[in-house]
């Protein structure tokens with residue numbers, strides 16, 4: 001029987017009932033729903049809106065329901081309208097009138113807003129933990145590749161030499177910002193809407209701060225219409241997760257490229273790659289491809305939430321029931337991707353020789369060669385032109401700046417001396433880029449330490 005059946009003289013049409021029901025997906029909120037109800041019952045008792053004894057009975061029965069669901073002893077009824085209805089119905093079955101009193105001074109509208117917020121808060125911590133795990137893995141890899149020279153690219157054209165450590169640490173910075181965005185979303189989600197009622201608060205003498213406090217929420221919604229009708233906290237999380245996925249997708253794209261025979265900078269571990277059913281030579285980077293592909297899903301979830309909300313008049317509208325699947329999917333997908341990408345990155349084999357070869361063939365030291373002439377007194381534009389001519393010459397002769405003879409250098413400028421070979425050595429090009437944020441091994445080593453310290457500091461201040 002429906003909670004709201006009093007006004008109705010007919011049962012809901014079967015198909016309409018299925019269409020209207022959210023239990024198939026909101027059942028995962030059972031824990032948060034029960035926690036919210038326990039806090040609400042405690043407040044009702046404390047404020048003498050129901051008796052202390054009834055409040056205790058309700059709290060005890062709710063704890064039992066929770067235990068039984070978790071132990072698999074109580075099955076969630078798939079024909080119920082939603083998880084809130086199911087739990088209240090179960091409570092009433094056990095307690096009779098006392099169960100029926102739980103919903104005093106509350107509506108499913110503030111209840112569902114609370115449950116979704118609590119769920120989100122509990123999931124964000126797990127997500128942050130997974131991102132931290134990925135950052136630690138990248139830091140570890142970076143530590144063993146401080147001197148591994150590779151080409152850095154712009155336009156996917158070889159540009160200037162960097163190291164594999166420098167490359168990996170770029171992703172650590174992006175991921176640290178992803179963590180910040182999630183902490184930030186958490187701050188705004190940690191607000192209790194309970195007490196907003198259906199939309200206009202309640203006439204009962206409730207204590208909203210008390211309920212919020214017992215749920216560990218530092219604040220209460222300051223406007224009852226807003227409390228029940230915004231889902232910006234879900235949108236913000238989906239947005240932070242979309243940005244995270246964009247980062248994971250770029251990394252994945254590079255793993256796919258780097259694992260190809262055309263690059264061969266890395267080789268994926270057999271345990272984290274797949275084969276082809278027809279081509280025996282294939283080793284496919286499926287995990288990275290799936291992460292890249294699933295990024296579209298999370299963007300889709302964000303767009304679904306934004307679009308669902310954009311035309312809704314205040315306050316609650318049933319459209320908002322659609323928030324859950326999108327939010328759950330964004331969270332589940334991001335978690336699954338982090339869980340897959342971390343061991344894949346941890347076990348991949350790095351092939352420094354191939355990286356160095358690609359760097360040597362790409363004239364990545366052209367800028368450094370021009371800088372050499374500048375240091376000998378030539379204006380940069382003149383130096384740039386001379387070195388451009390040298391590149392053309394090398395391409396024609398199949399040579400690199402490392403293999404040119406000093407005589408050949410001198411045909412381009414008398415300023416070249418024996419020390420040019422040192423100036424164009426790739427490791428020197430990298431080592432001399434010592435500015436903060438640059439690829440010099442000493443700088444990157446400092447950066448790794450900073451990132452590790454940040455991970456520790458974030459553990460202390462937030463968790």
Ligand code: ARG
Nearest residue numbers: 022082108109112316320321
């Ligand atoms: N299942 C509903 C949802 O997720 C719960 C709130 C129902 N409120 C209502 N006024 N019908 O949005």
